[in-house]
Amino acid sequence: MIETDYLVLGSGIAGLSFALHAAEHGKVVIATKRAAEESNTNYAQGGIAAVLDPADTLAAHIQDTLTVGEGICHPDVVELCIKDGPEAVRELMSRYGARFDLAADGKIDLAREGGHSARRVAHAKDTTGHEIERALLEAARQNPNITLLADHMAVDLLQLAKYGGPDACFGAYVLDRATSEVETYVARATVLATGGAGKVYLYTTNPDVASADGVAMAYRAGAAISNMEFIQFHPTCLYHPQAKSFLISEALRGEGGVLKLRSGETFMERYHAMKSLAPRDVVARAIDSELKRTGDDCAFLDMTHLDPAFLVERFPAIHARCMSFGIDMRTMQIPIVPAAHYSCGGVITDDLGRTNVRNLYAVGEVAMTGLHGACRLASNSLLEGCVFGRRAAADVKGIQSLRPSQVAPWYAGAATPSEEAVVITQNWDEVRRLMWNYVGIVRTDKRLERARRRIELIRSEIREYYWNFRVTGDLLELRNLALVAHLIIECARRRKESRGLHFNADYPMKDEKFAKDTILRRGDGPEPA
Numbered sequence: 001m002i003e004t005d006y007l008v009l010g011s012g013i014a015g016l017s018f019a020l021h022a023a024e025h026g027k028v029v030i031a032t033k034r035a036a037e038e039s040n041t042n043y044a045q046g047g048i049a050a051v052l053d054p055a056d057t058l059a060a061h062i063q064d065t066l067t068v069g070e071g072i073c074h075p076d077v078v079e080l081c082i083k084d085g086p087e088a089v090r091e092l093m094s095r096y097g098a099r100f101d102l103a104a105d106g107k108i109d110l111a112r113e114g115g116h117s118a119r120r121v122a123h124a125k126d127t128t129g130h131e132i133e134r135a136l137l138e139a140a141r142q143n144p145n146i147t148l149l150a151d152h153m154a155v156d157l158l159q160l161a162k163y164g165g166p167d168a169c170f171g172a173y174v175l176d177r178a179t180s181e182v183e184t185y186v187a188r189a190t191v192l193a194t195g196g197a198g199k200v201y202l203y204t205t206n207p208d209v210a211s212a213d214g215v216a217m218a219y220r221a222g223a224a225i226s227n228m229e230f231i232q233f234h235p236t237c238l239y240h241p242q243a244k245s246f247l248i249s250e251a252l253r254g255e256g257g258v259l260k261l262r263s264g265e266t267f268m269e270r271y272h273a274m275k276s277l278a279p280r281d282v283v284a285r286a287i288d289s290e291l292k293r294t295g296d297d298c299a300f301l302d303m304t305h306l307d308p309a310f311l312v313e314r315f316p317a318i319h320a321r322c323m324s325f326g327i328d329m330r331t332m333q334i335p336i337v338p339a340a341h342y343s344c345g346g347v348i349t350d351d352l353g354r355t356n357v358r359n360l361y362a363v364g365e366v367a368m369t370g371l372h373g374a375c376r377l378a379s380n381s382l383l384e385g386c387v388f389g390r391r392a393a394a395d396v397k398g399i400q401s402l403r404p405s406q407v408a409p410w411y412a413g414a415a416t417p418s419e420e421a422v423v424i425t426q427n428w429d430e431v432r433r434l435m436w437n438y439v440g441i442v443r444t445d446k447r448l449e450r451a452r453r454r455i456e457l458i459r460s461e462i463r464e465y466y467w468n469f470r471v472t473g474d475l476l477e478l479r480n481l482a483l484v485a486h487l488i489i490e491c492a493r494r495r496k497e498s499r500g501l502h503f504n505a506d507y508p509m510k511d512e513k514f515a516k517d518t519i520l521r522r523g524d525g526p527e528p529a
């Protein structure tokens with residue numbers, strides 16, 4: 001059994017921001033399931049939004065966030081997050097050494113993105129997340145109070161309720177991938193910073209680690225989950241058979257890129273006054289609808305009217321990646337399709353990152369703080385991770401340990417190593433495909449009902465398999481993915497309207513009856529196990 005003050009699960013912007021601040025008053029162990037930098041953070045391109053230009057205002061950033069969130073953001077949370085924003089971004093630079101692009105006058109160069117009424121996105125060329133991850137990881141590695149364990153995957157949370165106590169968490173069982181042993185980590189506070197759920201869908205911009213483990217573990221441990229129906233589909237993922245999950249950043253449209261059909265016709269003017277710069281959900285649905293109408297495989301992003309030298313200078317990584325597939329954006333249109341990108345829902349927390357399970361925190365994409373409502377404003381998520389990581393770290397100081405006197409080690413039972421790995425690949429593929437087809441950009445009651453029936457069957461197979469065989473990373477991810485798919489389906493079934501990222505063709509309009517969060521708890525939602 002390993003003991004620490006604070007156990008952090010995940011090493012993206014949220015987990016690292018928490019860890020670096022919490023290390024000022026305690027020992028921190030970060031368990032992260034693959035290489036430390038492997039995270040959604042590392043792939044973020046566009047940037048981090050904050051009011052950094054004197055001509056911009058906090059009120060405008062707050063209003064843009066509320067407008068895009070379509071009536072169900074928590075205004076108090078929006079306000080505090082956006083007010084904390086400028087300091088959080090400056091801290092990334094001054095304290096951790098993140099190098100954002102500067103303008104000729106030495107001030108931070110600010111980009112504009114969809115839904116923003118001003119230029120307010122700090123960036124490092126088109127690899128902002130990589131730069132943030134680099135800086136934070138370097139700081140964490142140098143901090144004597146932080147132990148960073150790569151290839152350590154959390155399996156489940158340690159629950160005091162299982163020892164006859166109240167709903168409280170005192171650590172986690174963690175699989176060491178090198179030894180295949182499950183170890184017991186006990187902590188005063190446990191922080192879920194496990195990121196998003198993109199891998200629940202067949203097409204996603206997220207890396208493989210984004211299998212929604214945190215939401216699944218939290219739900220099993222009794223934490224309330226909310227708004228899982230609001231999955232953001234990024235409208236522009238590179239469409240090429242060999243390009244796995246490569247995002248074409250919104251910043252390209254911010255700089256003047258225009259969406260077109262194969263025929264060369266523009267179409268966004270038929271969907272929104274902001275045309276190609278409309279909010280993401282509008283653009284994703286417009287592309288989905290045009291592709292269904294025309295039968296084309298993809299749409300195109302045209303940058304060819306812009307200065308070629310500027311394109312290479314401003315978007316070096318996207319340019320290089322496109323060139324590796326023979327697409328020169330200076331002279332050719334970029335083929336794109338929508339793909340699952342961001343989860344607005346997650347584990348419900350208050351404005352300090354606290355869940356309803358005592359001593360369990362959730363920060364970053366895994367959490368539902370109330371910032372995003374029904375749709376996330378571009379570049380607000382890196383901001384949320386860093387603001388709430390810091391806030392949670394301040395709150396855990398002095399937290400009382402809640403743990404049993406004897407902690408039971410992980411019980412592997414009679415399970416033997418599996419020789420039927422095909423069951424995992426088959427179910428994994430089925431879950432992701434059914435979510436794409438039935439619970440994707442456009443939903444209907446019938447599709448959701450089909451999805452519910454299928455996921456229940458798949459989960460019963462996984463359950464049987466889980467208890468019969470020794471756990472592996474793939475099996476754990478599949479089990480989590482299937483549970484979270486079920487939570488998404490259930491949330492989507494309960495919202496009988498269309499709002500923000502949730503579009504149900506049977507109820508195409510907003511209905512004020514549903515101007516609230518969808519909440520699922522153990523006992524009032526799918527079977528947790």
Ligand SMILES: Cc1cc2nc3c(=O)[nH]c(=O)nc-3n(C[C@H](O)[C@H](O)[C@H](O)COP(=O)(O)OP(=O)(O)OC[C@H]3O[C@@H](n4cnc5c(N)ncnc54)[C@H](O)[C@@H]3O)c2cc1C
Binds near residue numbers: 034046
């Ligand atoms: C391609 C792409 C581009 C994006 N661009 C932007 C952008 O420009 N601006 C913006 O604001 N947002 C952007 N986003 C969204 C943003 O990157 C994420 O929302 C944000 O980085 C999430 O940070 P996080 O710390 O919560 O999670 P992550 O950065 O995803 O980190 C999660 C961590 O948890 C670990 N983990 C997962 N499960 C377990 C487990 N069971 N045990 C242990 N560890 C686990 C992972 O390995 C990882 O280290 C983008 C996302 C993608 C995918």
